[in-house]
Amino acid sequence: MAIKKTELYSSLWASCDELRGGMDASQYKDYVLTMLFMKYVSDKYKGDPFGMIVVPTGTSFDDLITLKNDKEIGDKINKIIAALAEENDLKGVIDVADFNDEDKLGKGKEMVDRLTKLVGIFQGLDLSDNRADGDDLLGDAYEYLMRHFATESGKSKGQFYTPSEVSQILAKVVGITKDTPQDATVYDPTCGSGSLLLKASNEAPRGLSIFGQEMDNATSALARMNMILHNNATAKIWKGNTLADPQWKDAADKLKTFDFSVANPPFSNKNWTSGLNPKDDLFKRFVWGTPPEKNGDYTFLLHILTSLKSTGKGAVILPHGVLFRGNAESDIRKNLIKQGYIKGIIGLPANLFYGTGIPACIIVIDKEHAQKAVAESEGTMQGRSIFMIDASKGFIKDGNKNRLRSQDIHKIVGVFNKGLELERFSRLVSVDEIAKNDYNLNIPRYIDSSEPEDLHDLSAHLQGGIPNKDIDALEHFWQVFPNIRATLFGAKQGQAVREGYSHGLVEASKVKSSILAHQEFKDFAKRSLLPFKAWIKQVALTEISQGDSPKELIHEISEQLLTGYANSELLSKYDIYQILMDYWADTLQDDVYVLVQDDWIAGKVLRELVAVKGETSSNKSKETPDLVIAKKKYKAELLPPSLIVARYFADKQQAIDELQAKQDAATQALESYLEEQGGEDGLLVEAINDKDKITKASVTARTKLATDSEELLVLKQATKLFNGDATAKKAVKTAQEALDLAVFNQYPKLSIDEIKSLIVDDKWLTTLQTNIVAEIERVTQQMANRVKQLEERYSAPLPTLTKSVDDLSDKVANHLKAMGLEWTL
Structure with a gap:
């Protein structure tokens, strides 16, 4: 299987964890990058007489692996790297880092363990066939490491x-x-x-x-x-x-x-x-x-x-x-x-x-x-x-x-x-x-x-009303929402409005909901998705095939999306472009790299997560399994189980959700009862030593000894609630295990067309559309925030505030007088 960029990056950065402490990033970068270089040229050129780099016998990464746990690992690594450097005129290039430096790597067993773990991390990477046409996975990984090293190296060492x-x-x-x-x-x-x-x-x-x-x-x-x-x-x-x-x-x-x-x-x-x-x-x-x-x-x-x-x-x-x-x-x-x-x-x-x-x-x-x-x-x-x-x-x-x-x-x-x-x-x-x-x-x-500076209108503060010039400044919104403007601003019935000013017609707290509920906004939101739907037809993502260039693909489809939103109302084409590019960096890039190397059949793959013998907790894979079947852990290569569930087992998921609701209710009932009866004066505390935790076992044990009828009643009710909670949890677990097994068995049954639909429609496009809808709402949120700000800024003119202060002052004076406290100025 192709190695994903994010997984490669994670593994490489884990290698840095093995070196932190003995040196700073400006130093340990030399060790990590040298190890990456050794692994790369060994995987790519070992045994190739015409390769750009000659890897003679005894100088490959395989020879580094044989040194794991060797007492002289540091010195022997130096000699292997030196030999490779000598053969390829790379002295002073790949032999800069000293792998036998006790000041940086520790002495004795500390150095042996540290270098053994470092070699082990790179041992698990296969870098021999991970270059898609026009792309450079290792080059990008190098770039990733350089950014992180520069970040950690500090101001004086990141140049x-x-x-x-x-x-x-x-x-x-x-x-x-x-x-x-x-x-x-x-x-x-x-x-x-x-x-x-x-x-x-x-x-x-x-x-x-x-x-x-x-x-x-x-x-x-x-x-x-x-x-x-x-x-x-x-x-x-x-x-x-x-x-x-x-x-x-x-x-x-x-x-x-x-x-x-x-x-x-x-x-x-x-x-x-x-x-x-x-x-x-x-x-x-x-x-x-x-x-x-x-x-x-x-x-x-x-x-x-x-x-x-x-x-x-x-x-x-x-x-x-x-x-x-x-x-x-x-x-x-x-x-x-x-x-x-x-x-x-x-x-x-x-x-x-x-x-x-x-x-x-x-x-x-x-x-x-x-x-x-x-x-x-x-x-x-x-x-x-x-x-x-x-x-x-x-x-x-x-x-x-x-x-x-x-x-x-x-x-x-x-x-x-x-x-x-x-x-x-x-x-x-x-x-x-x-x-x-x-x-x-x-x-x-x-x-x-x-x-532009946001200036306050003194006249509006003194006499009330919202300045029309501030409302007019939102003209780019009103061109799209003319009727929403009329809903938000105008003359209040029975109140005069001065020339050049308007009244706010909607309470500040209800401005956003008023906008979102208006038909003009709904029409705008619908229109704003049309370029995206046209883009879907244009890019034909289901036609991605082996050998395609991921970088060329993202360049082409991002430019098409940018063009599609070039004349969109209110939405910035660059913000829409950013949505795609963020999703590319987060998910889409990894998926496409897998597809161009392993084709759509990769959608069926569930990779078992197996711990490597001798692996320690510090360098063990931190991948979270997507499915656990018969205690075996599996990671979906492209299709997360949630997509399979939504497409094929929605009814089973609904049943689990209902069981989960019952379990939550049972757990809440138990916790409430224990809280009620387990307090200072509760019968459960009196019945059970209050130093012990109230558990089903402790309640059962006390029930066998109890003679008081009231105490027995409380204990039996607690037992009933414990049993109800346990039964509900077991029902959820059983149903979930059955669903997981059904999903597991569904993967090999998927046809290529089903895989394409699940990945492109259910995974990629659904996510992108959701994010674009969020952007549409964010834009209108900007308008709502400004309207709310204007409403609140001019909601109480100075005379109103003055009268309010006078009224409150009178109330305070009257209260003080009633208390026998009175003074004159």
């Missing part, structure tokens, strides 16, 4: 990883198209673990030729492993300081130039001049100005500009300060703008990155565009522009970091590549306007993304 969501944006806006050839080059001078380079390469139909450099030794090793795990073994990654000693040079000893460059350099590097004299730079990177000695942000941008071909394009992540800081940076910025190199700027939310919490931006460079723009404007600024996006508001909280959602990525990329101008989000800004602002590129100067 090795650029969040995948940000990497996707750079890759999609840098200018790579479906026509980009495989021999086109992409370069990252500060490549970290290589995620940016891989994301960029994936945008080209057949990939790109990858070049990178990374100063940190361990991180450059991660990048090399990352390339191999992503099937890019020919990628070229150098170690070393890019600024002081760039490795990529041409025959004339000048900087090698590339077609594309993507980068996330260290922010505000204070030591960028180490080993480098900017005034005597051999590569002439500072012709547009020299960055400040204590801030190297522009240094990397200038290096990238010099490293691009005359038609080259780049995308670089830099702190927001580069957009507006003065002095030397202002001069560089002015020169780059005049040259037309900056095509666009994308402002990102704060707290996205693991090395810092400050907000960053993406500078998009296009040398080819710059040449044309300068030529067409004959050297002037006229007609030239920079496209700006303020995406600072689109994110979700994820632990202690912010994270871009799928819809945020899609919106940024779509708007940028199409040059769409959206209110409070994006704008094409002329260079003339920028020049008038002294070449300051601070995005808020050009795009106001702030929400």
Whole structure:
């Protein structure tokens, strides 16, 4: 069976549990990723003389398995990895972690046990045949681990990883198209673990030729492993300081130039001049100005500009300060703008990155565009522009970091590549306007993304009524619900209403129910599902077959759903898109990966959960069984039993529900009686030693000894209730076991058409529709909340409040007077 992504991720993260305590995440990542690499290349290339990686005898993961519980396991693992590294020119790449380090792994038996468990976790994974066409399960798992390692490594040690969501944006806006050839080059001078380079390469139909450099030794090793795990073994990654000693040079000893460059350099590097004299730079990177000695942000941008071909394009992540800081940076910025190199700027939310919490931006460079723009404007600024996006508001909280959602990525990329101008989000800004602002590129100067201030109406507070201007501000709702507006606002019978103001006609607490019950809302909700139903027919999910690409599938069907809701009333197409993408990440992705490898027959599979001999509680599978039959535990591969029950055994489930209701009633009756008679003065406490728990056994024992008639009556009633509860529980258990067995026997009887219907209709589409209905109600909830807020804000004008205060004051005074307390002012 295909291994599911979420199951793989869970197993990999469990391996980290074995290493926590002796070291932090910035260290144990090297051990886990090395073990993942060893398992992957062994499963994929062992015995393959033509494989990208040669696995000689004695260097496979099978040889690591033989070391379990060996007293010298650490030293022997090091030797096996060293041999594999030597054979494949991977010294300094896969042999960075020391598996015999007592300071990190413990001494003696502690090290043996820890490494034995670590090997055991990877032993249970089969990574030999889990690459669907166009997808990379191991690459994605590596990405998953890198994110978690960066999260746990802390502020000062997480710079090795650029969040995948940000990497996707750079890759999609840098200018790579479906026509980009495989021999086109992409370069990252500060490549970290290589995620940016891989994301960029994936945008080209057949990939790109990858070049990178990374100063940190361990991180450059991660990048090399990352390339191999992503099937890019020919990628070229150098170690070393890019600024002081760039490795990529041409025959004339000048900087090698590339077609594309993507980068996330260290922010505000204070030591960028180490080993480098900017005034005597051999590569002439500072012709547009020299960055400040204590801030190297522009240094990397200038290096990238010099490293691009005359038609080259780049995308670089830099702190927001580069957009507006003065002095030397202002001069560089002015020169780059005049040259037309900056095509666009994308402002990102704060707290996205693991090395810092400050907000960053993406500078998009296009040398080819710059040449044309300068030529067409004959050297002037006229007609030239920079496209700006303020995406600072689109994110979700994820632990202690912010994270871009799928819809945020899609919106940024779509708007940028199409040059769409959206209110409070994006704008094409002329260079003339920028020049008038002294070449300051601070995005808020050009795009106001702030929400309009919610101002109170003083006159309404004084004289009553709800301002029509506040009601009119909800016009996008009233265009859809004109009659609902008339239901909520207007003139109350017998009360005058001032010009420009209305009365609230529905109590604040009843606003939502009034909206949901209105026919206009029901019609809207029905219309809002029509694009979804049309999408169902369009995507034909039952036609998924072996060999399909899951990533191509989700891209295609998500774009179709996005298009379907492009002109939907009130609903955001991006919110609907997010519903699909969230379900993809949670469930649909795993299901599709299984289907494209094992086909629809996998819907019949019930996998028995069997404990591996020698498995401990710390590394035992934590999967929850779906069915337990004759004490054997089973996990459904694709179809949860609840779907089988709903389709074929609804009557049996209803009978169980009725039995469960009877059991609940019996249990409640017993508990109530025990509480009543088991209190301080209860007869059961007197009859049974109050230090003992009142149980059926203790009641039975006391009944045999009791002589008092009243006491006997209480004891017999307790026994009756205990018996009734036990009988009810047994009835439920018996019925449930019978249903479970019927479901178990139903799986092998399922036809392929039945499986498709159960998975697609009952599982996928039902869930998606439920979530879209919830989104429809959420949108109307926004309207209801605002209406309720206005109702409550202006429900009691000042004269009413004053009179209420006076009335209450009089009541208090009268009460005090009646009590003999009275005073005069």
